[in-house]
Amino acid sequence: MSRILCLCVWLMATLSQIAQASSFNLVEQQDSVEINTDNYLMTIDKAGFRYAFAKPDGSVWLGKHADSGLIFLNSSVVTTELLEQDKQQVVFKVTNELGIEARVTVTPSSHYLKMAIALQDEGELQGSILARTAGLSPAYGLGDHAARRKSQSTEVSGYSSRHFGALTDGKPSRLTSNFVIFPSQKLALVSVEPDKKIVKVTRDELAQGVEYGASIPALYYFFGEPEQIYADFKTVRDQEGYKVYAPKYEWFGVGWEAWGALAWDTNEQTIRHNVDQYLQLGFPLDWMVVGSGFWPKKDPTFLSTTSFGLWDKTLYPNPEQMIEYFHNKGLKLILGLRIAFIPNGPFTQEGLDKGYFIKKDGKARLFRVSFPKPESYFLDANNPAAVDWYIELCKKWLSSGVDGFKEDLFGYEIEGLPDNKLDPVNAKLMEMGAYVMGRNGYLGSPMDLHRFEDFNYDQNQDRGPINGLAFAYSGFPYVYPDIVAGKGLHNMEFGEFSGQQLRTYFIRNARYASMNPSMSFGYGVWNLNDQHTTDMVRDAALDHHRLQPFIYSAAIRTYRTGFPYTMTPLPLAFPDDAKVHGRENNRVRGYQWLINDTLLAYPLYGDDYASSNSRDLYLPAGKWIDYDDGTLYQGPKLLKNFAIPLEKTPLFVGGSGVVVEQQDNALVGRLYATGFTGKVPFFGKDGVTQSVIDIKHPVGKSVTVTDTHTQQQVEVTRVRHAYQFRFIAGHNYVVE
The missing domain is CATH 2.60.40 (Immunoglobulin-like)
Structure with missing residues (x-):
């Protein structure tokens, strides 16, 4: 960096600090x-x-x-x-x-x-x-x-x-x-x-x-x-050192996790089979996670995700070819990663010799942890040299084509552990451009996704939406609500769960996940042997895929402003409306949120997923248009017993009325008649390219849209209750 540029950066930072004072x-x-x-x-x-x-x-x-x-x-x-x-x-x-x-x-x-x-x-x-x-x-x-x-x-x-x-x-x-x-x-x-x-x-x-x-x-x-x-x-x-990082585009699409489909028993063929099945059924996958089972299994010293660069040669005979296979299908491949080193592991002695593990009374101590099963040493993430060493080990995976990591430390003994025990590691990985799914962290956001605790069918299902909304309030708004249908269906690990309840659960869970910033699948929906269920679950995946550019734009707005645009609880969007409070609980089940201040999501979810088909929905002030049928509602209004069948896309359109979607590998801008005037930002998939849609007059019976980059009017058609036009990221548009 030149001295002049360094001086400019220093001056801008200084002026920013003065402005804050x-x-x-x-x-x-x-x-x-x-x-x-x-x-x-x-x-x-x-x-x-x-x-x-x-x-x-x-x-x-x-x-x-x-x-x-x-x-x-x-x-x-x-x-x-x-x-x-x-x-x-x-x-x-x-x-x-x-x-x-x-x-x-x-x-x-x-x-x-x-x-x-x-x-x-x-x-x-x-x-x-x-x-x-x-x-x-x-x-x-x-x-x-x-x-x-x-x-x-x-x-x-x-x-x-x-x-x-x-x-x-x-x-x-x-x-x-x-x-x-x-x-x-x-x-x-x-x-x-x-x-x-x-x-x-x-x-x-x-x-x-x-x-x-x-x-x-x-x-x-x-x-x-x-x-x-x-x-x-x-x-x-x-x-204060708890930095917020810009997330990456692919994470906000639809993913697949081996944990839901295969648990520990993974290999190259079963992974290919499951992913290909989903792709052949028309599921639009952008990323995949193999969280476990890829390390050399026969040697107990390798029983860990800290077997950096080492694969089981029987189960994964050609890992680089496998990675290339999925890359050619457009998927990012993510591996599970932990900071827990088992005694006698392949890199443990080096860490002990260099003093890179958390100590007690001057000696490296062992922690109880759910996985790996043996008591393990934990990396000392507050030691910069230890973090650098760990990152060099991570590069053994990255250099082979792996795109990033699902950070997955869980079930650990917490004595002697600070809440930021993993943040320096994840921050380094983010700075390198690695894809990071975060499961541990304190206050900041050195990760692309915020994944909450495993969410399975044997649990109280109200925890999911409450967990996601709590994350959004707390500064963790890139919510990933775990794998659709969770883990355990492949062997009924949590008890018998079949028939209509299972099919309803799969669909409701998919509809809920599709309204989150990210979603994924694991257990094969084809195992249910029900075409209607497959169609409904795929429809939810396609909903999310269609909105991926819009959700990611919200994520970049969040990164730039701090405000949780990816998932905005109504009390944040409408703080002066007393009726939005007291609804996000297991009594009312008013689990509603805004996506990018335009889409109002209202998935029917909670512990009553199998018995309920309606909700009391609250619409704050403004015009709200049903995403499916175009019905117009004027808020504030409580919609009593509003029907939400399994087939319904749980969205209203309000606010600016501007939505950008992807259709056939191209972007389209969609304008709804919500009465809005003003400027609406949009960010492209690189997280930098920006567009502005300037609505000069409220959208009415007809509109004209001008691309200010070309100074030409663009073709506008009426599609699904909105005016639609071809949208080019980086171009600005004026709507009159």
């Missing part, structure tokens, strides 16, 4: 301190460091805690002293009831505020530290934990844990986020801390902190509309 006024009185910005006011009572936030008009945004705003070493703060201030921050000294002191640094920015709390003698003192205010609701977020609660709902009010992390109250979490948002109150918060955390979202208090440590390094409060909050949340994640 906010000028503020500080007023100290005898009993309180006020920090006033253009967008919020922070008031701190010196007694107890009780703090609150108010809006510019003076109304309360977030109230003070009844006792004290800070508590550390199980003792409440009682006194506060203003130490210093400059243009960027304000520093206080606080003292608790035990006489122990801490330093609190408050850094205001335009629409958010950072607090850092550090015990004065960090070398000697450690314990719990908690920052707290009055309570607030309704609340959303908390990643995997939202779906693991007894109350099956995306609403997390009432949640409380003193050891929030990869395992909380006995419930597992692999994609962990302690980000909590209150859309109707226009507020959010997160304490950026990869170790065990304290999280309370109760009627009495809203609190976050550390279970055991010497500081809360970075507690953030965000203020504004959801779009503003998520933009600032992305900025904070990037600044």
Whole structure:
């Protein structure tokens, strides 16, 4: 990079940081301190460091805690002293009831505020530290934990844990986020801390902190509309080292996973047979995963996905030819990958010799893990040299043509493991251009897809949509809802499950998955011996494939803005509409979301999938057009017992009314009469090419569309209740 270019990059980054900073006024009185910005006011009572936030008009945004705003070493703060201030921050000294002191640094920015709390003698003192205010609701977020609660709902009010992390109250979490948002109150918060955390979202208090440590390094409060909050949340994640990466196009198409079809028993012939069967039936596959069973099986030292570059020569005699075979069919081939190294494995001794595994008392320790079965050493992802070594091992796969990895550590003992135990590895792989399906992570997004925990037919089916929506709230919006029909059908691993219930399950699960950012198949639908089921499941796959460019454009908008356009829960899209709250649960089953602020998805899914054929659907304000039959509805409106047969595409079109689809290997723009005027962005499959559709007047009985690249009007026809025209990525269009 040239010196001039480096200087320009540095200058742009510096200007960006300055823009984020906010000028503020500080007023100290005898009993309180006020920090006033253009967008919020922070008031701190010196007694107890009780703090609150108010809006510019003076109304309360977030109230003070009844006792004290800070508590550390199980003792409440009682006194506060203003130490210093400059243009960027304000520093206080606080003292608790035990006489122990801490330093609190408050850094205001335009629409958010950072607090850092550090015990004065960090070398000697450690314990719990908690920052707290009055309570607030309704609340959303908390990643995997939202779906693991007894109350099956995306609403997390009432949640409380003193050891929030990869395992909380006995419930597992692999994609962990302690980000909590209150859309109707226009507020959010997160304490950026990869170790065990304290999280309370109760009627009495809203609190976050550390279970055991010497500081809360970075507690953030965000203020504004959801779009503003998520933009600032992305900025904070990037600044704090939990970077959000741009995802890749193919992942947002239809995939296939060997786990659902074959479990551990994979080989080159069975994989070819299954994938080819799906292709021959007209399923549009873009990617495939072989997660297990490809390593040398007869030697127990290879029983792992860390047998880098080594295949079972009997089961996979020609791996590079196999990879080329699937590449020629247009599929990306992904392998399972873990950071667990079994003792005596092919690369384990090298890792031990170089000190690349997590240690306890100075020695590499063994962790219990569901797979591999032997206790295993875990890569120390906080050691850059260890990560570099691991990436070089990964290149043994990549150099043979493998496109990327399904990161798949599960069932692990969590003692001594931070929540970001895999993030540095996945970040390196993303920077190399590898395709990454992520299953573990903290706060950031060093992955293309966010895959939630295995989702099988023996489980409560409400967990799926709740899990996906919770991910979207939490900053993990590239939701992949696991394999359609899950794992276990090939041998009825979870009990007998057949007949009409199985066929209905397969179809409903496929319809639900098709409305997610990504979807995949495993178990062969042909095994059901039912043409109607095959047709319905293929129809769901084709729905998703047709919308793939539109969904991916939403993913790039998400990457650029932080807002979850790939799956936008209605409380984020319509925060001031009280009727969108309280619906995402196993009572109402109002599992609805927006895709790219135009399509409203409403798949009939949940534990009643086999017995229900209708839902109460809520349409927010605006015009909504049925995707299948073109019926127009005017919101706000509750559609009672709205029929959703197995054959129905569960979509309404609203918002801008602009949808870009792929048909016969070409793109088409589709314009619906929703009354919208304005500009709509679209991003091409490279994630960079951008188009803008400028709707000058609401779409009516006729439209003209001009390609501003050629300055020519393009042909427009009426197709499926919308005006349709040939769309070229990178060209801009004016609609009149």
